[in-house]
Amino acid sequence: MSHEHQTVPSDLTLRVKALESLLVEKGLVDAAALDVLIDTYEHKVGPRNGARVVARAWVDPAFKQRLLSNGTAAIAELGYGGSQGEDMVVVENTPQLHNLVVCTLCSCYPWPVLGLPPVWYKSAPYRSRSVIDPRGVLREFGIEPGDDVEVRVWDSTAEVRYLVLPERPAGSEKLSEDELTRLVTRDSMIGVAKVKLP
């Protein structure tokens, strides 16, 4: 069901063009502003931002402490915040605890640090199954927390947005903050993957 978009009926393109033309004509929308919005979320705001937050937390214990006690303020130290990240909570994965983020009711997602959500995150199977069977979902993504590990699912039902602080991979001790940033994936910050060395 998530691949419908690959066979887009042309009437959707036409309907959107008609809507935009009408709104521009009425003076309610400025087309140049739409271009800037699209460019922002295609090229400027995305999971690289979150990766910088994670890498900083891995190398700077004081920052990590601030991040876990007040996510919004600590993330703002790196210059990220605003729409759909106004109130952030960061949850830390450890060898005994695995965190997983979902929005069962719609598609809530921390835009300033992860960008716009992928289709699978917004799909009915992920939204439904991640709360009922998180371990089954994680297995599909290729990770299997042991029976000694607690799995916590965070359902973003209100206006708080969640970011997972993944575990720093073993063997990464000598890597610089920039090198660590490049290791951190979007999926690891949703909680459906672990960070691995290449």
Add this chain to the structure above:
Amino acid sequence: MGPIQYEHDEPVFHARWEARVYALTRALRFADKNGNIDASRHAIEQLPPADYLRMSYYEKWLVRAEAQARKLAADSAASKNPVLKADMVSSMIAKGSSARRDVSIKPAFAAGERVRARDIHPAGHTRLPRYARGKLGRIARDHGVFVFPDTRAHFQGDKPQHVYSVRFDARELWGSQANPRDGVYVDLWEDYLEPA
């Protein structure tokens, strides 16, 4: 429900029309000073269930934007609404639109306290998921005071109140098939909770 369909190297938008709908939606929300995010979510929820499941994500956004455009086009006062210009986009994004309210309200519950999610079935918009209704949980943290979506979605006021992260044991929600260690944390407004 079936497997999760994962797409590698997924683009932010899969077609130009999706990008335009996303941007139009944000520009419309900026122009529509009477609107709010709860009413906007409710608009999507009011789609007939078969359409909701059949339509792609941004097709639903398009249906909503079309309805909002019809409303604004019919409103003679709408021409006085602010228009989002290119040089205003970055400040609009940076400012955001927090639903947090800086008012001092005494919380009814404290971290560690046992609570039950009310077994209620509102006809309108709500953010109390069905799977939690009637279930026993424990307050994990108090997020502070936020606008109440059940009233704001219907333009019946902000009704600010505490929102709590409530832990429900997986077994309380799903029975003995669930792992005894696991839990689901749900963010719930005070009106959704009762002492237990």
